[in-house]
Amino acid sequence: xxxxxETHEHDVLIIGAGGAGLRAAIEALAKGASVxxxxxxxxxxxxxxxxxxxxxxxxxxxxxxxNWCTHFRDTMRGGKMLNNWRMAQLHAQESPDRVRELEQWxxxxxxxxxxxxxxxxxxxxxxKRLCHVGDRTGLEMIRTLQDRGVSLGFxxxxxxxxxxxxxxxxxxxxxxxxWREHGRFVVFKAKSVVIAxxxxxxxxxxxxxxxxxxGDGMSLACEAGAELMDMEFVQFHPTGMVWPPGVQGILxxxxxxxxGGILRNKLNERFxxxxxxxxxxxxTRDVVARAIYTEVREGRGxxxxxxxxxISHKPAEYVKRKLPSMYHQFRELADVDITKGPMExxxxxxxMMGGIRVNPETxxxxxxxxxxxxxxxxxxxxxxxxxxxxxxxxxxxxxxAGRGAAQYANDHPAPSLDSTQIEQAEREMVAPFxxxxxxxxxxxxxxxxxxxxxxxxxxxxxxDLKEALTELGSLKDRVARCHxxxxxLFNPGWHLARDxxxxxxxxxxxxxxxxxxxxxxxxxxxxxxxxxDAAWGKKNNVIIRDGDSLTLRASPVPEIPxxxxxxxxxxx
Amino acid sequence: MTEAILHVFRGTNEAGGTAEYRVPxxxxxxxxxxxxxxxxxxxxxxxxxWNCKAGRxxxxxxxxxxxxxxxxxxxxxxxALEKPVxxxxxxxxxxxxxxxTDVSWNYSVNKKIPAFEPRAGVEWKMSQQDLDRxxxxxxxxxxxxxxxxxxxxxxxxxxxxxxxxxxxxxxxALEMHPLDGRxxxxxxxxxxxxxxxNITKCCTEVCPEEIRITDNAIIPLKERVVDRFYDxxxxxxxxxxxxxx
Numbered sequence: 001x002x003x004x005x006e007t008h009e010h011d012v013l014i015i016g017a018g019g020a021g022l023r024a025a026i027e028a029l030a031k032g033a034s035v036x037x038x039x040x041x042x043x044x045x046x047x048x049x050x051x052x053x054x055x056x057x058x059x060x061x062x063x064x065x066x067n068w069c070t071h072f073r074d075t076m077r078g079g080k081m082l083n084n085w086r087m088a089q090l091h092a093q094e095s096p097d098r099v100r101e102l103e104q105w106x107x108x109x110x111x112x113x114x115x116x117x118x119x120x121x122x123x124x125x126x127x128k129r130l131c132h133v134g135d136r137t138g139l140e141m142i143r144t145l146q147d148r149g150v151s152l153g154f155x156x157x158x159x160x161x162x163x164x165x166x167x168x169x170x171x172x173x174x175x176x177x178x179w180r181e182h183g184r185f186v187v188f189k190a191k192s193v194v195i196a197x198x199x200x201x202x203x204x205x206x207x208x209x210x211x212x213x214x215g216d217g218m219s220l221a222c223e224a225g226a227e228l229m230d231m232e233f234v235q236f237h238p239t240g241m242v243w244p245p246g247v248q249g250i251l252x253x254x255x256x257x258x259x260g261g262i263l264r265n266k267l268n269e270r271f272x273x274x275x276x277x278x279x280x281x282x283x284t285r286d287v288v289a290r291a292i293y294t295e296v297r298e299g300r301g302x303x304x305x306x307x308x309x310x311i312s313h314k315p316a317e318y319v320k321r322k323l324p325s326m327y328h329q330f331r332e333l334a335d336v337d338i339t340k341g342p343m344e345x346x347x348x349x350x351x352m353m354g355g356i357r358v359n360p361e362t363x364x365x366x367x368x369x370x371x372x373x374x375x376x377x378x379x380x381x382x383x384x385x386x387x388x389x390x391x392x393x394x395x396x397x398x399x400x401a402g403r404g405a406a407q408y409a410n411d412h413p414a415p416s417l418d419s420t421q422i423e424q425a426e427r428e429m430v431a432p433f434x435x436x437x438x439x440x441x442x443x444x445x446x447x448x449x450x451x452x453x454x455x456x457x458x459x460x461x462x463x464d465l466k467e468a469l470t471e472l473g474s475l476k477d478r479v480a481r482c483h484x485x486x487x488x489l490f491n492p493g494w495h496l497a498r499d500x501x502x503x504x505x506x507x508x509x510x511x512x513x514x515x516x517x518x519x520x521x522x523x524x525x526x527x528x529x530x531x532x533d534a535a536w537g538k539k540n541n542v543i544i545r546d547g548d549s550l551t552l553r554a555s556p557v558p559e560i561p562x563x564x565x566x567x568x569x570x571x572x
Numbered sequence: 573m574t575e576a577i578l579h580v581f582r583g584t585n586e587a588g589g590t591a592e593y594r595v596p597x598x599x600x601x602x603x604x605x606x607x608x609x610x611x612x613x614x615x616x617x618x619x620x621x622w623n624c625k626a627g628r629x630x631x632x633x634x635x636x637x638x639x640x641x642x643x644x645x646x647x648x649x650x651x652a653l654e655k656p657v658x659x660x661x662x663x664x665x666x667x668x669x670x671x672x673t674d675v676s677w678n679y680s681v682n683k684k685i686p687a688f689e690p691r692a693g694v695e696w697k698m699s700q701q702d703l704d705r706x707x708x709x710x711x712x713x714x715x716x717x718x719x720x721x722x723x724x725x726x727x728x729x730x731x732x733x734x735x736x737x738x739x740x741x742x743x744x745a746l747e748m749h750p751l752d753g754r755x756x757x758x759x760x761x762x763x764x765x766x767x768x769x770n771i772t773k774c775c776t777e778v779c780p781e782e783i784r785i786t787d788n789a790i791i792p793l794k795e796r797v798v799d800r801f802y803d804x805x806x807x808x809x810x811x812x813x814x815x816x817x
Contacts, residue, residue: 244600
């Protein structure tokens with residue numbers, strides 16, 4: 001059987017080569033495992049490069065009073081207490097060490113006057129906490145991890161996509177996929193698998209996410225029987241570009257506000273005074289996104305339907321030094337000089353707080369042998385993520401997932417592969433070529449994005465969500481009939497046809513969870529249930545596959561221990 | 573509605589030619605938007621690499637009207653639209669399909685470069701002034717446009733002997749890291765063939781990150797190689813002492 005397919009064998013297989021995947025790979029290598037990393041793009045191009053503002057870590061280099069307790073409290077409050085407390089604790093405690101480690105592997109962060117890592121202010125963080133490199137922190141992080149991994153010697157399978165996890169006797173035994181380049185199939189045999197595939201933003205029309213963000217890992221895990229959690233919590237970043245149309249959704253870093261940027265409406269009012277007079281522009285992302293959305297809806301938006309974000313009161317040289325990418329992005333794509341005038345910004349689908357349910361200590365999923373970290377995993381951020389907590393999440397839980405997966409691989413014998421699953425996975429993949437008459441996957445993707453944008457956006461209500469579920473059902477039928485033209489040689493239409501299956505699964509999980517949660521909390525805002533509901537504050541929504549459909553159940557939020565409750569009660 | 577005519581390379585390394593597509597123009601549209609329009613409306617199997625669409629990842633390199641560019645940062649309204657816009661894959665690398673080229677050679681060169689290794693017992697403090705020049709190199713997004721235009725690679729095909737500007741930038745970042753303890757002069761001379769660069773500055777010209785590759789990376793590295801291997805005084809001392817290199 002194995003002679004028919006190109007087959008690679010590793011102790012640990014990591015799917016995804018962004019910050020979480022690479023950090024997991026480095027850790028698993030350090031524990032002596034043989035490691036393979038599979039990624040849909042070229043190495044170093046993962047969405048982590050788009051992270052701009054910084055890595056949140058309570059290093060207290062700038063504000064000496066900062067410590068893990070305050071970071072923990074900020075994270076829990078930002079997530080409206082729906083976070084997994086243990087993940088929030090580990091994250092706050094371990095992120096400074098993970099940042100120092102990056103520096104020891106060659107990363108060069110901006111410096112304080114006395115030569116230490118400089119930290120900047122960000123929304124929802126009590127202290128100046130974000131370690132950064134101008135506005136290209138993600139690039140620095142991914143390059144550092146990439147170089148480290150290469151020097152330690154991992155095997156990277158670039159431009160290779162996994163379409164199915166292979167299971168035997170209730171545990172993971174590997175994965176099946178295809179090479180994007182020539183379309184040939186490939187089998188990975190592994191004792192454990194780490195999912196680090198990032199988010200799901202490509203299901204929305206206005207998004208800061210790249211083509212890769214199609215929810216593959218969450219969908220693979222769910223299909224294999226693992227649980228998804230908190231899927232209703234999709235973060236709309238308050239500031240994406242709104243004009244010209246081609247750049248709509250591209251991220252404008254929160255660092256603009258961190259460095260003193262001011263939001264105004266077309267009447268020149270500093271409208272954040274109405275929504276969060278204390279934190280103003282540095283309120284949490286859910287609040288700022290809703291504020292901009294509301295200003296626009298009530299007729300106070302800018303010419304192109306956004307808000308003005310202005311940093312031009314700062315010296316031009318300072319803006320160019322601290323926000324070089326923003327300066328170039330607006331100059332080249334929008335003909336705006338941000339040192340002289342305001343940017344136009346509006347909300348853009350940016351980040352998934354929910355994802356695969358994991359054990360906080362080991363990042364293990366509910367399916368034995370499967371691990372998940374980073375945006376693909378749920379728990380740390382609760383109902384809303386603070387800016388800067390994503391990069392630290394990737395490092396802290398990427399590291400833990402790598403360790404967990406290496407340990408599992410060490411404790412379990414090598415599995416043997418089962419040819420029927422592989423043959424079925426192959427049949428699924430070639431089917432779109434064999435069908436005739438169906439429509440192009442691009443048309444279906446367009447309609448999916450419209451559905452999610454219009455019906456499952458920043459503000460939701462029961463009617464819209466029910467309509468979205470019906471619409472998703474018919475999109476599923478259309479995908480099952482879609483036709484792909486051309487050959488298997490580097491064929492984006494074919495790749496999209498597969499990615500649509502993942503996007504539809506996660507979209508349904510988001511919509512079902514959003515419909516169930518009859519309250520407004522963090523990034524989930526229900527017009528028909530505008531308030532926080534204490535009873536819902538004790539529940540996480542969990543999605544599991546049941547045959548061909550998804551079912552939802554509520555799971556109690558783990559009880560917070562007394563000493564941490566004490567920390568949460570303190571005033572910062 | 574205004575329309576642009578694109579002539580896009582379709583094919584593989586063995587066979588191919590340009591195909592014509594008509595694309596409606598929207599305000600602020602970039603070449604990558606036009607290619608996406610072709611994919612979603614006219615040719616769903618058109619192969620194009622892209623990720624961030626914001627000039628941050630360096631995936632979407634191609635040659636637009638003969639100029640190597642990131643297609644996500646090339647505005648359609650900066651091109652002469654009365655004539656067809658020609659979009660070809662990077663010339664220095666073998667074509668896989670359409671605009672996607674095989675850039676794997678770059679990854680194999682990268683593997684030859686020893687990673688950062690701090691000097692023993694360093695204190696992890698650095699001044700921003702010392703970092704400024706290194707951070708310039710760290711801006712590199714690995715779009716490989718500099719590799720594509722370098723005549724040593726593009727015209728003379730010296731991929732066996734020469735590392736190319738991207739990897740001189742990487743070595744410069746390591747060599748000028750204030751706390752790095754390694755010396756990569758021999759690597760530059762022997763494995764990466766820095767002597768083959770005759771500083772025509774084509775790389776600097778196309779860099780979308782505006783890294784001054786030739787002036788700030790390559791020339792200082794050449795000086796290091798000269799100091800290490802060709803300093804007459806040092807050579808004399810070595811000869812007298814009988815040292816091997």
